Amino acid sequence: MKGMTIIVKTVSSWVKVFIFLFGINIVLFGHLTPGGGFAGGVILAASYVLLMLAFGRQFVEENLPLGLASKLDCIGAFMFALIAILGIVFGGSFFLNFLFQKYLSGQALHLVSAGTIPLLNIAIGIKVGVSLFLVILMLSISCKGRE
């Protein structure tokens, strides 16, 4: 699909950085403020959709190719499963919060607290963001008969 006019391209190239940073903020502080992995992942995908609407699909496909996006998708899911299995290795049970109970408690209401929950949020944020971006990219590829 083609891009849009020069005004839309200029403004969206300034704004996309702030949307991406906002998404990272919601993912990373998911154990303190409302949000977490799902909502932050949707906002990360929305920043790429803004690029796709303003600059065209070719530009975004060179920026984040399909092979890399698939690998990031699998890395997000694998990280989630790995942290869950490490609960068995370091403690006794599946999904045990081993960082909170043994190694790294942290202080309440700070960024480094609540053990493995921020790491799980990052894994879900990566996976949901890349999955939604791939869904919208595939929907725009399969539209034949128009630009």
Place this chain on the structure above:
Amino acid sequence: MPYALCFLLFMIGLYCAVVKKNMVKIVIGLAVMEYAVNLFLIMLGYRTGGAAPIIDKTYLEPGTTQITANFINTSVDPLPQALVLTAIVISLGSLALIISICIRIYERYGTFDITEIRRLRG
């Protein structure tokens, strides 16, 4: 009273999904029905005069005991909110599937009207 309005929203979505002939309007009716169900589940956990179920600095002032008892006595129920978050993500995935089926039907038959899609072409 809020439950009656939630039921009305569900009926509006059901009317759109049953009566309309355009495929995209049927999909919008399904989405409105899902909004009504999620809203009903969250409204079930409400407590009159309750606060949002987030522990911030006012709960953790130095010298207060019974943080958990204060939290349980003053906040709304957080369990339906966690379950509805999962339900919203599931409806997102199924909506993506439905939209891709709609696009495929449009490419095959050339129309969005469901009364003209009659025969399965081999």
